[in-house]
Amino acid sequence: MIIDIITIFPNMFKPVLGESIIKRAQNKGLVKINIYDLRDYSGNIHKKIDSPAFGGGPGMVLRPEPVFKAIESILGESLYPHKKKNSKKNIVFFTPQGKILVQKDIKRFLKYQRLVLLAARYEGIDERIRKYAIDEEVSIGDYVLSGGELPAMVFVDALVRIIPGVVSSRESVLRESFENNLLDYPHYTKPREFRGLKVPDVLLSGDHKKIKEWRKIRAYEITKLKRPDLIEKKRKQT
Ligand code: SAM
Secondary structure: OEEEEEEOOHHHHHHHHOOHHHHHHHHOOOOEEEEEEHHHHOOOOOOOOEEEOOOOOOOEEEOHHHHHHHHHHHHOOOOOOOOOOOOOEEEEEEEEEEEEOOHHHHHHHOOOOEEEEEOOOOOEEOHHHHHHOOOEEEEOOOOOOOOOHHHHHHHHHHHHOOOOOOOOOHHHHHOOOOHHHOOOOOOOOOOOEEOOEEOOHHHHOOOHHHHHHHHHHHHHHHHHHHOHHHHHHHHHHO
16 A cells, blocks of 8 residues: 655654554555655745635635645646546545544555545645545544644554554454444453452463453443443444
8 A cells, every 4th residue: 555645744754654563564565655745846936835815814725736736746647627536546635624533434445555645734725625636534533633744644553553464463453442343351461460459360261262251241341331332333233
């Protein structure tokens, strides 16, 4: 998979994308992440990519030309008026107006060979970008951040870790929170007793059938307590 990120703050991405699982995934050749500075497509010597909003009001708006030019140069294809929907590519814009990201969507994005992510700033983007360049709008929650860089990083992290081969134990990805609309079960590690607090006996029993059953019940209880909405979804599924 190729992930192209368009931003005016390319340096924000380097520390996050250059560490841990995402770094390993790139080194293994399972994902290629390219960062593009939107200012390189400004078309003016001042590298200006924003302008005040027509009609007045506070804040600046990202202009359409640099964003169209950046995407067209990355994909080697024209957008409006000749855009063809390519089922292998998707152009994603991060915005509080987008659909709130859930694990099911993250899995859905796995089907694309190429994703172009647009991280905006200021008041947002010229509406013509939204209408004629963007395929999907994604929000990471009902709050307003200063820019789309953190949402883009959240998205990339969640996506890259489920690319087959990225996390060595496939099982650990498959049984995590939200799989089957359940949250994860509780985990314990050494020591067996910490300040008088003991690890549940069943986990030390070596009886894998019992352990599996215990984890299933705990996952259900935790979900019921913390996210009853997921239990409701699960019920509707069955
Ligand atoms: N004026 C916009 C509004 O009220 O919807 C908010 C603009 S915000 C200050 C600047 C940029 O941050 C947005 O264009 C978007 O790219 C990004 N952003 C902010 N909050 C976000 C969220 N919850 N999810 C995804 N992107 C977000």
